[in-house]
Amino acid sequence: MDPAERAREIALRLLDHSPRSAAQLHEGLMKREVDAETADLIVERYIEVGLLDDAALAAAITRTRHRERGLSRRAVAEELRRKGIGAEDAEAALAQISSDDERVAARELAEQRWQRLASHDARTRARRVASMLARKGYSPSLAFEVVRELERADNGGESV
Known part of the structure; x- marks a missing residue:
């Protein structure tokens, strides 16, 4: 089989498995011992014909990670970087x-977790909710602000 044809088949299999950025496809081809020049040509051609679109992929990842998983902008940005999406x-x-979307998402995540931890003392609940928000990429200041709001709500509006 022609090396270029083999490389195209590999590329199509990789894209059939899951959407990929241009960088991910290039890396996948290189791992499968496709020479760099052929990999470059395939990536360029697939961008040209619309099989690869980093901007659309980045937009889709951002939407799903934020809306479905509640990840912060910072966490989504890190994932995009890992996938080889360009800065622009x-x-x-x-x-x-x-910022408002991010705050609303943090609050919703925190409320859900806060309710699931109802059997724990306030300190444990606060620590676990703040930790969960940190893992999702939210800033410590936002995490603790949301936790304080939840604590106040539990205490009938009184400050803790």
């Missing part, structure tokens, strides 16, 4: 998430 495409995608 990542910034455009991350612009979908406003």
Whole structure:
């Protein structure tokens, strides 16, 4: 089989498995011992014909990670970087998430976790909720602000 044809088949199999960035496809081809020049040509051609679109991929990842998993902009930005999405495409995608969106998502996640931890003391609940928000990429200041709001709500509006 022609090496270029073999490389195209590998590329199509990789893309059939899951959407990939141009960098991920290039890396996948290189791992499968496709020479760099052929990998470059395939990636360029697939971008040209629309099989690879880093901007669209970044936008989709941003939407799903934020809305479905509750990840912060910072956590989504890190995932986009790991996937080889360029800074310009990542910034455009991350612009979908406003500070208000991020705060609402943090609050919703925190409320759900807070309710599941109802059998624990306030200190344990606060620590676990703040830790969960940190793992999702939220800043410590936002995490503790949301926790204080939940504590106040539990105490009938009184400050803790």
